[in-house]
Amino acid sequence: MKRLNNHRAALVIAALIVSLAVLLGALTAPPGLGAADRNPDGSYTGTKLDGTTPAQWRLIWEEDPAHAASVSWTTAVKPEKSSVLYDTQPRNGELAKYAHTATASSGRYSDKDFKLWYNHAELSGLKPATTYWFVMVSDGAASREFHFITAPEGDAExxxxxxxxxxxxxxxxxxxxxxxxxxxxxxxxxxxxxxxxxxxxxxxxxxxxxxxxxxxxxxxxxxxxxxxxxxxxxxxxxxxxxxxxxxxxxxxxxxxxxxxxxxxxxxxxxxxxxxxxxxxxxxxxxxxxxxxxxxxxxxxxxxxxxxxxxxxxxxxxxxxxxxxxxxxxxxxxxxxxxxxxxxxxxxxxxxxxxxxxxxxxxxxxxxxxxxxxxxxxxxxxxxxxxxxxxxxxxxxxxxxxxxxxxxxxxxxxxxxxxxxx
Ligand SMILES: [Fe+2]
The missing domain is CATH 3.60.21.10 (Metallo-dependent phosphatases)
Structure with a gap:
């Protein structure tokens, strides 16, 4: 009986530790992401790779960042169509409202063990020093809305x-x-x-x-x-x-x-x-x-x-x-x-x-x-x-x-x- 009580107490303590860790993770991880994005120890686990949901996003600048940028992301399955929808004002993820679309090229990452797909959308004709709000969309699965600011032009500070x-x-x-x-x-x-x-x-x-x-x-x-x-x-x-x-x-x-x-x-x-x-x-x-x-x-x-x-x-x-x-x-x-x-x-x-x-x-x-x-x-x-x-x-x-x-x-x-x- 005593051993059973000890076992129960250990279970309760373990559950408390996990709950505390999840709570801690929710408090320390970036806002906009849910508790499901935490590992049990509270560390950040990232956007889940699930179907065509855009994950592992990054934004790349190359020669002319006042007017161009690449938005890239990963999907767990091959998308039929990937694109970035973007605008100079926030649209809160309402896909029909974004003024511009950049179609992405997709392909499988060259790794024999990992079956994952890259998606690259090249945004061009952008205005300098301008905030662009955007979502990544692969076969209807959309990311949350992000934004970035293009590089300035002229003699800028x-x-x-x-x-x-x-x-x-x-x-x-x-x-x-x-x-x-x-x-x-x-x-x-x-x-x-x-x-x-x-x-x-x-x-x-x-x-x-x-x-x-x-x-x-x-x-x-x-x-x-x-x-x-x-x-x-x-x-x-x-x-x-x-x-x-x-x-x-x-x-x-x-x-x-x-x-x-x-x-x-x-x-x-x-x-x-x-x-x-x-x-x-x-x-x-x-x-x-x-x-x-x-x-x-x-x-x-x-x-x-x-x-x-x-x-x-x-x-x-x-x-x-x-x-x-x-x-x-x-x-x-x-x-x-x-x-x-x-x-x-x-x-x-x-x-x-x-x-x-x-x-x-x-x-x-x-x-x-x-x-x-x-x-x-x-x-x-x-x-x-x-x-x-x-x-x-x-x-x-x-x-x-x-x-x-x-x-x-x-x-x-x-x-x-x-x-x-
Ligand atoms: Fe090195």
Whole structure:
């Protein structure tokens, strides 16, 4: 009898713990999602893959984010027809009321174990600095309504996030995704995230992408604003078709390098450090920098560092750094090291006040390593071991880069003044 009572008591306690965890999950997960979206321990489980219900959504920017964007999502079965319905005013998911439609292309992700379908809708002819409300629809199954804001045009002031390496620590990745969501909620001037690569541990496994995409949903704000991603390839997704199937082939196929112009005076060149840094990629970089030599702010984003905090330099040092210096790039964002870094300004292999500054090293969801802070280029710079994301504040008379930790603390702030161009 006593044993039976103990058994009952244990059951009641277990039920209480599960209820508490579900309640906690409901309180901490993004509003707009129900308790069914929580795991029993309260963690976020993401939109369920069920039939053609749109899940694992992401919004991708490439060359011209003032006028174009890709909305992509996953369905568990093959849809006959997928599209994005969108408008410049909210329609609360009433499908008949949206003014515009973009038909999506669909296909099966290249993974023999996972039978899932990607859907890519390319929105074009958009107005700059405009809020678009949209729903994703696959065979009549619709997502809730989201919105995003297109990039500004003209000589605009705005904010942008940069971060890389979200591949191997899901708890840290969720923490940083929530941090980015909080930043976006506190600061609606943030327009997008430039990702420096190494999203997942094995970019040729859909299982890893399913987890990344599920966690990515946590970047959506309470009122449904999506954070556009400007993606770069890392070495953990160096090869295979899945990267292009996730991000709708940013840049050319088999290259994935491209340039993004935000307004008239901000250039971001996204490079691919997994293929030859010389040859046609170096030619592309030189052409873009030459065409934009009068653009006030010039930045680059690629995965493997030229001036690393942890490992040895990649081929960016030989092929890209001379071009950065020739055209007076302001900042090169680098990932891969799993640390936080900002170098001194560098020109010709030594400190120079008019040199290029290298910032980043990857802190969006990986265990942080100990940086080699005795390297010469950290004199006057920063090398630390903390999860982080960079926030850029782009103004006409200054460019501020703040490195913000998982706790929301500004660990480092670096201000650049416009060069004479
Ligand atoms: Fe890496």
């Amino acid at each position: 705005f904010k942008l996030l940069y971060g890389g390496d979200s591949r191997s620590d899901r708890d840290a990745r969720r923490t940083m995704n929530r941090r980015m969501r909080t930043l976006l909620e506190e600061d609606p001037e943030i327009i997008a995230l430039a990702h420096g690569g190494d999203y997942v541990a094995d970019g040729e496994k859909m299982e890893d992408w399913v987890e990344w995409l599920t966690d990515h949903e946590l970047t959506v704000t309470a009122d449904g604003r999506m954070l556009p991603v400007i993606p770069a390839r890392g070495n953990h997704e160096a090869e295979g078709p899945l990267y292009d199937e996730i991000f709708n082939t940013p840049g050319k196929k088999d290259g994935n390098f491209y340039r993004t112009l935000i307004g008239e005076q901000f250039l971001l060149v996204t490079l691919n450090s997994n293929i030859s840094a010389g040859g046609n990629q170096a030619d592309f970089l030189e052409t873009v920098l030459h065409e934009n030599e009068k653009t006030r702010w010039q930045l680059a984003n690629y995965h493997r560092p030229a001036y690393p905090a942890v490992k040895s330099p990649g081929s960016a040092l030989e092929h890209w750094v001379p071009l950065f210096e020739k055209y007076n790039l302001d900042i090169a964002f680098e990932s891969d090291g799993h640390a936080l870094k900002r170098t001194c300004a560098i020109r010709g292999g030594k400190q120079a006040d008019d040199g290029v500054v290298y910032i980043g090293e990857g802190g969006l969801g990986v265990k942080q390593r100990t940086p080699k802070d005795d390297r010469w280029y950290f004199k006057g710079g920063v090398a630390a071991s903390t999860l982080h994301v960079q926030k850029l504040t782009v103004k006409k008379d200054s460019l501020l880069v703040e490195s913000i930790t998982d706790k929301g603390k500004v660990y480092d702030a670096h201000t650049v003044k416009p060069r004479k161009r």
